[in-house]
Amino acid sequence: MGQPGSTARRWVNACVDVVLSGVKLLQALGLRSGKGRDHAVLHSRKDLEEAFAHFMAQGAAAERFFSDQEAFHTIAQAASESPGAQHYVGGNAALIGQKFAANTDLQVLLCGPVGPKLHELLDDNIFVPPESLQEVDEFHLILEYQAGEEWGPFKAPHASRFIFSHDLSNGAMNALEVFVSSLEEFRPDLVVLSGLHMLAGRGEELQRKRLLEVVNSLSDIPAGVPVHLELASMTDRELMRSVVHQQVFPAVTSLGLNEQELLFLSQAVSGPHAGISSWDGVPDVGMVSDILFWILKEHGRSESRASDLTRVHFHTLAYHILATVDGHWANQLAAVAAGARVAGTQACATEAIDTSRVTLRAPQEFMTSHSEVGTRVVLDPSKPVEQWHRGGVTFHFTPVLVCKDPVRTVGLGDAISAEGLFYSEAHLATGFE
CATH class of the missing domain: 3.30.1110.20 (Adenosine kinase, small domain)
Incomplete structure (x- = not known):
């Protein structure tokens, strides 16, 4: 990839x-x-x-x-x-595509509502099908x-x-049909899905209909082409339950989310630590680890479950964790480190980390679990990525050098996910013959 x-x-x-x-x-x-x-x-x-x-x-x-x-x-x-x-440029999908297109020679196809101003802002390596163009942004x-x-x-x-x-085009997910019709010609190596959170406030009937169409569309993607879902902020618990239970999670290979989205997901479907109303300061690493493990154990691939989900990339201000089902991904250390690096450089708008402009807010030591007996990890400055295993899942943790006075905060999560995906190696069969 x-x-x-x-x-x-x-x-x-x-x-x-x-x-x-x-x-x-x-x-x-x-x-x-x-x-x-x-x-x-x-x-x-x-x-x-x-x-x-x-x-x-x-x-x-x-x-x-x-x-x-x-x-x-x-x-x-x-x-x-x-x-x-x-x-x-805005929108999770467009931002991730922009990140790929600006830093590599990847060719990106963006299926989403693109008005004249957005079209002007997009990188030259991003192709927009005519059906996705609209008169108003x-x-x-x-x-x-x-x-x-x-x-x-x-x-x-x-x-x-x-x-x-007040976004109606993204909320209705009008790009679904364009996506399906252009799938064979473009032959992607990677699919990034986002925008499910825009279904909030659209009514339960439309939500059910569109989620079913999402699952059907994902089934048209050839086996071996990884699908990453960037979750984004949700407030509708029924929508979140539908995303988890109506076969969306099993249909994607990888998931990206932050601390607000992770906790809301657990609250919506009664997962670990669902009783806490919000994080108190920096999210507890052991609690985050418990929820990530539960996602992959309850909804990820296993011998008894037909699911494609094998990877979750969690990012919060102070640290990142990449959790993967053993045997399906490689280069996780580089992937999580790259995501943390881009968080510091993009927020400060610098080419490299400027040590005078960043600070360390990650816990210096932590437990790897609270729902079972975990191990205590003490950070080693000479070894910035920590690793541990639990029940067939491997965790890679790294602190983030947080920008003290960020130039821009929006889009950081998308840049983190894009960078992590770029360095990740999926052990999957070839999708197109």
């Missing part, structure tokens, strides 16, 4: 990210910092104000759907015209904040961002 001249496919979601200061936008909209409160769906400016405050106080990334189209377009126009606002608003930034009584412990949109 990731060899020069090979092909890769990204689908679906794609949009234009409007990146700007969250506090400055809300102030410009006349909103005041009041109480912080999470909302699964944003219905008004008040909901936006409360949800932004809630996640800013935690320093946690989140993404929400804004249901009022007219109100969203008014806010989006104000955001686009705001001093300092920047426009970037889908805009996602990325409200960033810095570590220590204040808004009324709220103070951000970490730099992060709050994302919201």
Whole structure:
């Protein structure tokens, strides 16, 4: 995977990210910092104000759907015209594709809603089928904040961002048909799937229908072509349960997710440590390890289960873990290290790690499990990647050199997943004859 001249496919979601200061936008909209409160769906400016405050106080990334189209377009126009606002390629699939295309000679096919502004921003190595082009872009608003930034009584412990949109094209997953029709001609070496979180707020009937179509589409991919699912932020527990149980997990080879998504997944389907409401600071390594092990044991490949899932790449601000079922992947050490490296360089916008601009926040020692007898690991600076085994699953852990003053936080997870995939070696049969 990731060899020069090979092909890769990204689908679906794609949009234009409007990146700007969250506090400055809300102030410009006349909103005041009041109480912080999470909302699964944003219905008004008040909901936006409360949800932004809630996640800013935690320093946690989140993404929400804004249901009022007219109100969203008014806010989006104000955001686009705001001093300092920047426009970037957006959407998990497009960002991962952009990362591959910009740094290698991989050819990327992007099946997603691509408007004129997004088309202009995409790398030349990304091909967009005519059926994916549309007259109007889908805009996602990325409200960033810095570590220590204040808004009324709220103070951000970490730099992060709050994302919201009124995205109907990605939510309906209209690129499914284009993906299937172009599969044979493009002959991918890798498929990256994203955008399932955009089904939130779309109604249970449409969710069930689209998830079934996703599974059917994945079944058309030739055996031996790995499929990576980038999970992204979800708030709908029934949707998450459907993704896990309606054969989506068994149909993908690899999974990428962060600490919010990992905990929500476990809560939605009653997995390990589902009783904790949120992470207290840096996520506990042993608890994360327990959930990753459970995902692969309950939903991954085994002698008694027909599943393709053999790899989970977990990333949080302070550290990354790559968990793989034994015998299916190689080069995991390089893959997890590469993901951690790109987190530090991309956040600081530097070609290499600048030691004066980064800090270490990973635990210096930790237990590898809390649900069974684990081992205690003490980090060795001369050996930055730790490894342990558990029940046929191998874990690779590495700390992240965290950028103190990040230039941009959005898209880090996608860059991490892309870099990890590029260095990973899948032990799979050839997909196309």
